[in-house]
Amino acid sequence: MLEKEEKTKVSLKKEDKKQRLLDAAYHLFVEKGFRDTTIQNIVDYAGVAKGTFYLYFKDRYDIQEHVIAAQAYQLFQHAIEAIAIQCPDRFEDRVIMAVDHIIDELMENRDLLHLIRKNLSAGLFEPKLVRLLEAQNSEFIKVFEQDCKASNIPISNPQLMLFMIIELAGSSCYNCILHGQPMDIMEYKPYLYKAIKAILHMEEL
Structure with a gap:
Protein backbone atom coordinates (compact mmCIF):
# COMPACT_ATOMS: atom_id res chain seq x y z
CA MET A 1 0.00 0.00 0.00
CA LYS A 58 13.41 16.38 -27.31
CA ASP A 59 13.92 20.06 -28.13
CA ARG A 60 12.14 23.41 -28.45
CA TYR A 61 10.18 22.25 -31.47
CA ASP A 62 8.87 19.26 -29.55
CA ILE A 63 7.57 21.33 -26.63
CA GLN A 64 6.13 23.86 -29.09
CA GLU A 65 4.08 21.06 -30.68
CA HIS A 66 2.85 19.97 -27.25
CA VAL A 67 1.87 23.53 -26.35
CA ILE A 68 -0.02 24.05 -29.62
CA ALA A 69 -1.85 20.73 -29.20
CA ALA A 70 -2.86 21.57 -25.63
CA GLN A 71 -4.06 25.07 -26.53
CA ALA A 72 -5.96 23.82 -29.59
CA TYR A 73 -7.62 21.18 -27.43
CA GLN A 74 -8.82 23.89 -25.05
CA LEU A 75 -10.41 25.76 -27.95
CA PHE A 76 -12.21 22.64 -29.16
CA GLN A 77 -13.35 21.79 -25.63
CA HIS A 78 -14.81 25.27 -25.14
CA ALA A 79 -16.64 24.90 -28.46
CA ILE A 80 -18.19 21.60 -27.32
CA GLU A 81 -19.34 23.25 -24.10
CA ALA A 82 -20.90 26.14 -26.02
CA ILE A 83 -22.83 23.74 -28.27
CA ALA A 84 -24.04 21.75 -25.26
CA ILE A 85 -25.50 24.93 -23.72
CA GLN A 86 -27.23 26.33 -26.80
CA CYS A 87 -27.76 23.04 -28.68
CA PRO A 88 -28.96 24.15 -32.15
CA ASP A 89 -31.27 21.63 -33.82
CA ARG A 90 -29.53 21.34 -37.19
CA PHE A 91 -26.19 19.58 -37.59
CA GLU A 92 -24.72 22.25 -39.86
CA ASP A 93 -25.72 24.96 -37.37
CA ARG A 94 -23.87 23.13 -34.59
CA VAL A 95 -20.75 22.86 -36.75
CA ILE A 96 -20.86 26.56 -37.61
CA MET A 97 -21.48 27.47 -33.97
CA ALA A 98 -18.36 25.50 -32.98
CA VAL A 99 -16.25 27.25 -35.62
CA ASP A 100 -17.70 30.64 -34.70
CA HIS A 101 -16.91 30.07 -31.02
CA ILE A 102 -13.31 29.14 -31.83
CA ILE A 103 -12.89 32.19 -34.08
CA ASP A 104 -14.28 34.51 -31.39
CA GLU A 105 -11.83 33.11 -28.83
CA LEU A 106 -8.93 33.65 -31.23
CA MET A 107 -10.12 37.21 -31.91
CA GLU A 108 -10.01 37.89 -28.16
CA ASN A 109 -6.63 36.21 -27.72
CA ARG A 110 -4.39 37.22 -30.60
CA ASP A 111 -1.31 36.07 -28.73
CA LEU A 112 -2.73 32.55 -28.84
CA LEU A 113 -3.48 32.96 -32.54
CA HIS A 114 0.13 34.01 -33.17
CA LEU A 115 1.28 30.88 -31.35
CA ILE A 116 -1.05 28.44 -33.09
CA ARG A 117 -0.67 30.29 -36.40
CA LYS A 118 -2.34 28.17 -39.08
CA ASN A 119 -1.92 24.89 -37.19
CA LEU A 120 -5.32 24.67 -35.53
CA SER A 121 -5.90 21.15 -36.83
CA ALA A 122 -2.62 19.89 -35.33
CA GLY A 123 -4.23 19.18 -31.99
CA LEU A 124 -6.70 16.81 -33.62
CA PHE A 125 -4.93 15.25 -36.57
CA GLU A 126 -1.13 15.40 -36.20
CA PRO A 127 -0.36 11.68 -35.55
CA LYS A 128 2.20 12.23 -32.81
CA LEU A 129 0.06 14.79 -31.02
CA VAL A 130 -3.07 12.68 -31.33
CA ARG A 131 -1.26 9.96 -29.40
CA LEU A 132 -0.19 12.47 -26.76
CA LEU A 133 -3.69 13.80 -26.21
CA GLU A 134 -5.67 10.81 -27.43
CA ALA A 135 -8.54 10.95 -24.94
CA GLN A 136 -9.06 14.69 -25.26
CA ASN A 137 -8.72 14.78 -29.04
CA SER A 138 -11.08 11.89 -29.60
CA GLU A 139 -13.82 13.68 -27.65
CA PHE A 140 -14.25 16.45 -30.22
CA ILE A 141 -13.93 14.02 -33.13
CA LYS A 142 -16.40 11.64 -31.48
CA VAL A 143 -19.00 14.39 -31.05
CA PHE A 144 -18.63 15.32 -34.72
CA GLU A 145 -18.91 11.69 -35.87
CA GLN A 146 -21.99 11.09 -33.72
CA ASP A 147 -23.64 14.20 -35.13
CA CYS A 148 -22.80 13.04 -38.66
CA LYS A 149 -24.54 9.72 -38.10
CA ALA A 150 -27.57 11.37 -36.51
CA SER A 151 -27.99 13.82 -39.39
CA ASN A 152 -29.46 12.92 -42.76
CA ILE A 153 -26.44 14.33 -44.57
CA PRO A 154 -24.41 11.68 -46.45
CA ILE A 155 -20.84 11.88 -45.12
CA SER A 156 -18.62 8.90 -45.94
CA ASN A 157 -15.51 10.12 -44.10
CA PRO A 158 -16.38 12.37 -41.11
CA GLN A 159 -12.78 12.80 -39.93
CA LEU A 160 -11.63 13.97 -43.36
CA MET A 161 -14.52 16.41 -43.54
CA LEU A 162 -13.72 17.77 -40.07
CA PHE A 163 -10.07 18.19 -41.08
CA MET A 164 -11.09 20.14 -44.20
CA ILE A 165 -13.34 22.46 -42.19
CA ILE A 166 -10.76 23.15 -39.48
CA GLU A 167 -7.96 23.69 -41.99
CA LEU A 168 -10.11 26.13 -43.96
CA ALA A 169 -11.19 28.05 -40.87
CA GLY A 170 -7.77 28.06 -39.20
CA SER A 171 -5.66 29.14 -42.17
CA SER A 172 -8.01 31.75 -43.61
CA CYS A 173 -9.04 33.31 -40.30
CA TYR A 174 -5.41 33.77 -39.28
CA ASN A 175 -4.90 36.29 -42.07
CA CYS A 176 -8.30 37.94 -41.60
CA ILE A 177 -7.89 38.47 -37.86
CA LEU A 178 -4.26 39.56 -37.77
CA HIS A 179 -3.86 41.31 -41.11
CA GLY A 180 -7.39 42.09 -42.29
CA GLN A 181 -6.62 40.19 -45.50
CA PRO A 182 -8.43 39.65 -47.78
CA MET A 183 -10.99 41.39 -45.53
CA ASP A 184 -11.92 41.93 -41.89
CA ILE A 185 -12.89 38.74 -40.07
CA MET A 186 -16.47 39.90 -39.43
CA GLU A 187 -16.94 40.53 -43.16
CA TYR A 188 -15.34 37.19 -43.93
CA LYS A 189 -17.43 35.03 -41.58
CA PRO A 190 -20.54 34.77 -43.84
CA TYR A 191 -18.39 33.59 -46.76
CA LEU A 192 -16.61 31.07 -44.54
CA TYR A 193 -19.86 29.66 -43.20
CA LYS A 194 -21.30 29.29 -46.70
CA ALA A 195 -18.15 27.37 -47.65
CA ILE A 196 -18.49 25.13 -44.58
CA LYS A 197 -22.11 24.36 -45.47
CA ALA A 198 -20.99 23.48 -49.00
CA ILE A 199 -18.35 21.11 -47.60
CA LEU A 200 -20.91 19.44 -45.34
CA HIS A 201 -23.27 18.87 -48.27
CA MET A 202 -20.70 18.11 -50.98
CA GLU A 203 -21.54 14.39 -51.16
CA GLU A 204 -25.14 15.22 -52.00
CA LEU A 205 -24.03 16.59 -55.37
Missing part, protein backbone atom coordinates in the same frame (compact mmCIF):
# COMPACT_ATOMS: atom_id res chain seq x y z
CA LEU A 2 2.76 2.42 0.97
CA GLU A 3 4.71 1.49 -2.15
CA LYS A 4 1.68 2.24 -4.29
CA GLU A 5 1.22 5.62 -2.60
CA GLU A 6 4.88 6.47 -3.19
CA LYS A 7 4.57 5.60 -6.88
CA THR A 8 1.49 7.80 -7.11
CA LYS A 9 3.34 10.71 -5.49
CA VAL A 10 6.28 10.29 -7.87
CA SER A 11 3.91 10.17 -10.85
CA LEU A 12 2.13 13.34 -9.70
CA LYS A 13 5.45 15.14 -9.23
CA LYS A 14 6.50 14.18 -12.76
CA GLU A 15 3.23 15.43 -14.20
CA ASP A 16 3.58 18.65 -12.19
CA LYS A 17 7.05 19.29 -13.60
CA LYS A 18 5.90 18.56 -17.13
CA GLN A 19 2.94 20.92 -16.75
CA ARG A 20 5.19 23.64 -15.32
CA LEU A 21 7.41 23.32 -18.37
CA LEU A 22 4.41 23.52 -20.71
CA ASP A 23 3.03 26.56 -18.87
CA ALA A 24 6.43 28.24 -18.94
CA ALA A 25 6.88 27.54 -22.64
CA TYR A 26 3.43 28.92 -23.46
CA HIS A 27 4.07 32.11 -21.47
CA LEU A 28 7.49 32.68 -23.03
CA PHE A 29 6.45 31.83 -26.59
CA VAL A 30 3.65 34.38 -26.29
CA GLU A 31 5.80 37.01 -24.54
CA LYS A 32 9.08 36.66 -26.46
CA GLY A 33 8.21 34.57 -29.48
CA PHE A 34 9.42 31.07 -30.26
CA ARG A 35 12.59 32.21 -32.00
CA ASP A 36 13.83 34.22 -29.00
CA THR A 37 12.95 31.64 -26.35
CA THR A 38 15.66 29.19 -25.33
CA ILE A 39 15.37 25.94 -23.42
CA GLN A 40 17.28 27.63 -20.59
CA ASN A 41 14.63 30.37 -20.49
CA ILE A 42 11.92 27.73 -20.20
CA VAL A 43 13.53 25.74 -17.39
CA ASP A 44 14.42 28.90 -15.48
CA TYR A 45 10.83 30.12 -15.69
CA ALA A 46 9.50 26.69 -14.70
CA GLY A 47 11.97 26.39 -11.83
CA VAL A 48 13.34 22.99 -12.85
CA ALA A 49 16.76 21.67 -13.84
CA LYS A 50 17.70 21.68 -17.51
CA GLY A 51 18.03 17.90 -17.49
CA THR A 52 14.38 17.64 -16.46
CA PHE A 53 13.37 19.24 -19.76
CA TYR A 54 14.86 16.36 -21.73
CA LEU A 55 12.92 13.79 -19.71
CA TYR A 56 9.77 15.03 -21.42
CA PHE A 57 10.77 16.83 -24.63
Whole structure:
Protein backbone atom coordinates (compact mmCIF):
# COMPACT_ATOMS: atom_id res chain seq x y z
CA MET A 1 0.00 0.00 0.00
CA LEU A 2 2.76 2.42 0.97
CA GLU A 3 4.71 1.49 -2.15
CA LYS A 4 1.68 2.24 -4.29
CA GLU A 5 1.22 5.62 -2.60
CA GLU A 6 4.88 6.47 -3.19
CA LYS A 7 4.57 5.60 -6.88
CA THR A 8 1.49 7.80 -7.11
CA LYS A 9 3.34 10.71 -5.49
CA VAL A 10 6.28 10.29 -7.87
CA SER A 11 3.91 10.17 -10.85
CA LEU A 12 2.13 13.34 -9.70
CA LYS A 13 5.45 15.14 -9.23
CA LYS A 14 6.50 14.18 -12.76
CA GLU A 15 3.23 15.43 -14.20
CA ASP A 16 3.58 18.65 -12.19
CA LYS A 17 7.05 19.29 -13.60
CA LYS A 18 5.90 18.56 -17.13
CA GLN A 19 2.94 20.92 -16.75
CA ARG A 20 5.19 23.64 -15.32
CA LEU A 21 7.41 23.32 -18.37
CA LEU A 22 4.41 23.52 -20.71
CA ASP A 23 3.03 26.56 -18.87
CA ALA A 24 6.43 28.24 -18.94
CA ALA A 25 6.88 27.54 -22.64
CA TYR A 26 3.43 28.92 -23.46
CA HIS A 27 4.07 32.11 -21.47
CA LEU A 28 7.49 32.68 -23.03
CA PHE A 29 6.45 31.83 -26.59
CA VAL A 30 3.65 34.38 -26.29
CA GLU A 31 5.80 37.01 -24.54
CA LYS A 32 9.08 36.66 -26.46
CA GLY A 33 8.21 34.57 -29.48
CA PHE A 34 9.42 31.07 -30.26
CA ARG A 35 12.59 32.21 -32.00
CA ASP A 36 13.83 34.22 -29.00
CA THR A 37 12.95 31.64 -26.35
CA THR A 38 15.66 29.19 -25.33
CA ILE A 39 15.37 25.94 -23.42
CA GLN A 40 17.28 27.63 -20.59
CA ASN A 41 14.63 30.37 -20.49
CA ILE A 42 11.92 27.73 -20.20
CA VAL A 43 13.53 25.74 -17.39
CA ASP A 44 14.42 28.90 -15.48
CA TYR A 45 10.83 30.12 -15.69
CA ALA A 46 9.50 26.69 -14.70
CA GLY A 47 11.97 26.39 -11.83
CA VAL A 48 13.34 22.99 -12.85
CA ALA A 49 16.76 21.67 -13.84
CA LYS A 50 17.70 21.68 -17.51
CA GLY A 51 18.03 17.90 -17.49
CA THR A 52 14.38 17.64 -16.46
CA PHE A 53 13.37 19.24 -19.76
CA TYR A 54 14.86 16.36 -21.73
CA LEU A 55 12.92 13.79 -19.71
CA TYR A 56 9.77 15.03 -21.42
CA PHE A 57 10.77 16.83 -24.63
CA LYS A 58 13.41 16.38 -27.31
CA ASP A 59 13.92 20.06 -28.13
CA ARG A 60 12.14 23.41 -28.45
CA TYR A 61 10.18 22.25 -31.47
CA ASP A 62 8.87 19.26 -29.55
CA ILE A 63 7.57 21.33 -26.63
CA GLN A 64 6.13 23.86 -29.09
CA GLU A 65 4.08 21.06 -30.68
CA HIS A 66 2.85 19.97 -27.25
CA VAL A 67 1.87 23.53 -26.35
CA ILE A 68 -0.02 24.05 -29.62
CA ALA A 69 -1.85 20.73 -29.20
CA ALA A 70 -2.86 21.57 -25.63
CA GLN A 71 -4.06 25.07 -26.53
CA ALA A 72 -5.96 23.82 -29.59
CA TYR A 73 -7.62 21.18 -27.43
CA GLN A 74 -8.82 23.89 -25.05
CA LEU A 75 -10.41 25.76 -27.95
CA PHE A 76 -12.21 22.64 -29.16
CA GLN A 77 -13.35 21.79 -25.63
CA HIS A 78 -14.81 25.27 -25.14
CA ALA A 79 -16.64 24.90 -28.46
CA ILE A 80 -18.19 21.60 -27.32
CA GLU A 81 -19.34 23.25 -24.10
CA ALA A 82 -20.90 26.14 -26.02
CA ILE A 83 -22.83 23.74 -28.27
CA ALA A 84 -24.04 21.75 -25.26
CA ILE A 85 -25.50 24.93 -23.72
CA GLN A 86 -27.23 26.33 -26.80
CA CYS A 87 -27.76 23.04 -28.68
CA PRO A 88 -28.96 24.15 -32.15
CA ASP A 89 -31.27 21.63 -33.82
CA ARG A 90 -29.53 21.34 -37.19
CA PHE A 91 -26.19 19.58 -37.59
CA GLU A 92 -24.72 22.25 -39.86
CA ASP A 93 -25.72 24.96 -37.37
CA ARG A 94 -23.87 23.13 -34.59
CA VAL A 95 -20.75 22.86 -36.75
CA ILE A 96 -20.86 26.56 -37.61
CA MET A 97 -21.48 27.47 -33.97
CA ALA A 98 -18.36 25.50 -32.98
CA VAL A 99 -16.25 27.25 -35.62
CA ASP A 100 -17.70 30.64 -34.70
CA HIS A 101 -16.91 30.07 -31.02
CA ILE A 102 -13.31 29.14 -31.83
CA ILE A 103 -12.89 32.19 -34.08
CA ASP A 104 -14.28 34.51 -31.39
CA GLU A 105 -11.83 33.11 -28.83
CA LEU A 106 -8.93 33.65 -31.23
CA MET A 107 -10.12 37.21 -31.91
CA GLU A 108 -10.01 37.89 -28.16
CA ASN A 109 -6.63 36.21 -27.72
CA ARG A 110 -4.39 37.22 -30.60
CA ASP A 111 -1.31 36.07 -28.73
CA LEU A 112 -2.73 32.55 -28.84
CA LEU A 113 -3.48 32.96 -32.54
CA HIS A 114 0.13 34.01 -33.17
CA LEU A 115 1.28 30.88 -31.35
CA ILE A 116 -1.05 28.44 -33.09
CA ARG A 117 -0.67 30.29 -36.40
CA LYS A 118 -2.34 28.17 -39.08
CA ASN A 119 -1.92 24.89 -37.19
CA LEU A 120 -5.32 24.67 -35.53
CA SER A 121 -5.90 21.15 -36.83
CA ALA A 122 -2.62 19.89 -35.33
CA GLY A 123 -4.23 19.18 -31.99
CA LEU A 124 -6.70 16.81 -33.62
CA PHE A 125 -4.93 15.25 -36.57
CA GLU A 126 -1.13 15.40 -36.20
CA PRO A 127 -0.36 11.68 -35.55
CA LYS A 128 2.20 12.23 -32.81
CA LEU A 129 0.06 14.79 -31.02
CA VAL A 130 -3.07 12.68 -31.33
CA ARG A 131 -1.26 9.96 -29.40
CA LEU A 132 -0.19 12.47 -26.76
CA LEU A 133 -3.69 13.80 -26.21
CA GLU A 134 -5.67 10.81 -27.43
CA ALA A 135 -8.54 10.95 -24.94
CA GLN A 136 -9.06 14.69 -25.26
CA ASN A 137 -8.72 14.78 -29.04
CA SER A 138 -11.08 11.89 -29.60
CA GLU A 139 -13.82 13.68 -27.65
CA PHE A 140 -14.25 16.45 -30.22
CA ILE A 141 -13.93 14.02 -33.13
CA LYS A 142 -16.40 11.64 -31.48
CA VAL A 143 -19.00 14.39 -31.05
CA PHE A 144 -18.63 15.32 -34.72
CA GLU A 145 -18.91 11.69 -35.87
CA GLN A 146 -21.99 11.09 -33.72
CA ASP A 147 -23.64 14.20 -35.13
CA CYS A 148 -22.80 13.04 -38.66
CA LYS A 149 -24.54 9.72 -38.10
CA ALA A 150 -27.57 11.37 -36.51
CA SER A 151 -27.99 13.82 -39.39
CA ASN A 152 -29.46 12.92 -42.76
CA ILE A 153 -26.44 14.33 -44.57
CA PRO A 154 -24.41 11.68 -46.45
CA ILE A 155 -20.84 11.88 -45.12
CA SER A 156 -18.62 8.90 -45.94
CA ASN A 157 -15.51 10.12 -44.10
CA PRO A 158 -16.38 12.37 -41.11
CA GLN A 159 -12.78 12.80 -39.93
CA LEU A 160 -11.63 13.97 -43.36
CA MET A 161 -14.52 16.41 -43.54
CA LEU A 162 -13.72 17.77 -40.07
CA PHE A 163 -10.07 18.19 -41.08
CA MET A 164 -11.09 20.14 -44.20
CA ILE A 165 -13.34 22.46 -42.19
CA ILE A 166 -10.76 23.15 -39.48
CA GLU A 167 -7.96 23.69 -41.99
CA LEU A 168 -10.11 26.13 -43.96
CA ALA A 169 -11.19 28.05 -40.87
CA GLY A 170 -7.77 28.06 -39.20
CA SER A 171 -5.66 29.14 -42.17
CA SER A 172 -8.01 31.75 -43.61
CA CYS A 173 -9.04 33.31 -40.30
CA TYR A 174 -5.41 33.77 -39.28
CA ASN A 175 -4.90 36.29 -42.07
CA CYS A 176 -8.30 37.94 -41.60
CA ILE A 177 -7.89 38.47 -37.86
CA LEU A 178 -4.26 39.56 -37.77
CA HIS A 179 -3.86 41.31 -41.11
CA GLY A 180 -7.39 42.09 -42.29
CA GLN A 181 -6.62 40.19 -45.50
CA PRO A 182 -8.43 39.65 -47.78
CA MET A 183 -10.99 41.39 -45.53
CA ASP A 184 -11.92 41.93 -41.89
CA ILE A 185 -12.89 38.74 -40.07
CA MET A 186 -16.47 39.90 -39.43
CA GLU A 187 -16.94 40.53 -43.16
CA TYR A 188 -15.34 37.19 -43.93
CA LYS A 189 -17.43 35.03 -41.58
CA PRO A 190 -20.54 34.77 -43.84
CA TYR A 191 -18.39 33.59 -46.76
CA LEU A 192 -16.61 31.07 -44.54
CA TYR A 193 -19.86 29.66 -43.20
CA LYS A 194 -21.30 29.29 -46.70
CA ALA A 195 -18.15 27.37 -47.65
CA ILE A 196 -18.49 25.13 -44.58
CA LYS A 197 -22.11 24.36 -45.47
CA ALA A 198 -20.99 23.48 -49.00
CA ILE A 199 -18.35 21.11 -47.60
CA LEU A 200 -20.91 19.44 -45.34
CA HIS A 201 -23.27 18.87 -48.27
CA MET A 202 -20.70 18.11 -50.98
CA GLU A 203 -21.54 14.39 -51.16
CA GLU A 204 -25.14 15.22 -52.00
CA LEU A 205 -24.03 16.59 -55.37
